[in-house]
Amino acid sequence: MEKGPEAASGTPYALAGKRVWVAGHRGMVGAALVRRLARENCQIVTADRANLDLTRQASVEAWMAQHRPQAVFIAAAKVGGILANDTYQAEFLHQNLLIEANIIDAAWRNGVEKLLFLGSSCIYPKHASQPITEGALLTGPLEPTNEWYAIAKITGIKLCQAYRKQYGCDFISAMPTNLYGPGDNYDLATSHVIPALIRKAHEAKINGDAAMTIWGTGTPKREFLHVDDCADALVHIMKLYSAPEHINVGWGNDVTILELTRLVCDVVGFKGEITSDRSKPDGTPRKLMSGEKLHALGWGPRIGFKEGLRNAYEAFLTERPDSGSGRLSA
Numbered sequence: 001m002e003k004g005p006e007a008a009s010g011t012p013y014a015l016a017g018k019r020v021w022v023a024g025h026r027g028m029v030g031a032a033l034v035r036r037l038a039r040e041n042c043q044i045v046t047a048d049r050a051n052l053d054l055t056r057q058a059s060v061e062a063w064m065a066q067h068r069p070q071a072v073f074i075a076a077a078k079v080g081g082i083l084a085n086d087t088y089q090a091e092f093l094h095q096n097l098l099i100e101a102n103i104i105d106a107a108w109r110n111g112v113e114k115l116l117f118l119g120s121s122c123i124y125p126k127h128a129s130q131p132i133t134e135g136a137l138l139t140g141p142l143e144p145t146n147e148w149y150a151i152a153k154i155t156g157i158k159l160c161q162a163y164r165k166q167y168g169c170d171f172i173s174a175m176p177t178n179l180y181g182p183g184d185n186y187d188l189a190t191s192h193v194i195p196a197l198i199r200k201a202h203e204a205k206i207n208g209d210a211a212m213t214i215w216g217t218g219t220p221k222r223e224f225l226h227v228d229d230c231a232d233a234l235v236h237i238m239k240l241y242s243a244p245e246h247i248n249v250g251w252g253n254d255v256t257i258l259e260l261t262r263l264v265c266d267v268v269g270f271k272g273e274i275t276s277d278r279s280k281p282d283g284t285p286r287k288l289m290s291g292e293k294l295h296a297l298g299w300g301p302r303i304g305f306k307e308g309l310r311n312a313y314e315a316f317l318t319e320r321p322d323s324g325s326g327r328l329s330a
């Protein structure tokens with residue numbers, strides 16, 4: 001490397017005319033990134049799972065040497081909701097470590113100019129003070145339901161920092177809050193809360209049920225960002241941010257799970273009762289991110305929460321062939 005990233009800091013990174021690899025383009029975030037990058041006049045490069053197994057180091061090295069991307073977004077990951085995280089500990093730790101280590105190392109070996117690694121707000125301590133600033137990383141114990149995923153994502157941040165420090169690579173990390181939107185996973189056993197509530201409310205409405213059931217107490221608070229806002233923020237960060245510390249990507253406010261459920265029921269048009277299954281975990285009590293650093297870079301979200309939920313419900317109706325004839329409520 002001729003030039004360390006610190007020297008480049010302050011100079012926007014130009015995506016125009018570059019070959020940009022979106023690793024994980026079939027996932028919710030990766031697909032949103034592909035939609036957003038279409039406006040950047042760059043060449044988007046993707047690899048299908050059948051042609052590239054990201055958990056195999058030799059395959060990643062060979063693919064990278066052949067396709068030579070100049071910029072990389074690591075949106076590929078094994079992800080899931082609270083129960084999936086708490087059930088498939090080995091897969092969440094092992095697969096995420098392999099994916100990020102393989103891509104980051106191959107990016108260095110192949111002279112990638114800029115790389116953005118994506119993590120999650122669960123990297124922070126369970127009882128971090130709110131709103132959570134980037135400096136809260138590694139200051140206390142993690143939430144047990146997702147510590148495996150969190151450890152893998154913390155390692156990704158550290159890999160970027162290490163390659164930056166030792167080899168001068170311009171590798172950065174961004175930590176989005178809880179995301180929702182088109183391309184989500186609606187499997188009730190493995191999904192995050194918003195797609196689960198959309199499906200439950202929709203099916204309860206179609207079936208004429210008197211009630212729908214949520215997990216836990218309904219009291220935990222979560223912050224939710226629409227995935228298209230997230231993709232927009234990530235492109236902004238790729239262009240304007242270059243520093244060892246990761247950067248939060250949040251929406252700015254949070255709601256309790258019960259408040260969220262009422263909003264979803266309103267959008268879907270389910271008017272029945274909401275009951276709770278206390279045998280299911282609550283997870284971390286609250287994880288509202290501080291967006292100060294990102295705001296200082298001149299970025300803010302554009303999609304309101306109600307508008308975003310309506311868009312997510314429309315996406316559910318389109319993406320699920322068996323989702324019945326539900327219509328958006330007024």
Ligand code: GFB
Pocket residue numbers: 080081082083085120121122145146149150177178179190191192193194196197213214215216217220222257280281282283284
């Ligand atoms: O979205 P979620 O699965 O993930 O759950 P986390 C958020 C909250 O919604 C928890 C409650 O308090 C759940 O108990 N909840 C209520 C439900 N009803 C449901 C339901 O039907 N399905 C689901 N899934 N939740 C994940 C982490 O944590 O967030 C990951 O495990 C990652 O590592 C991801 O960080 C963004 O916000 O609790």
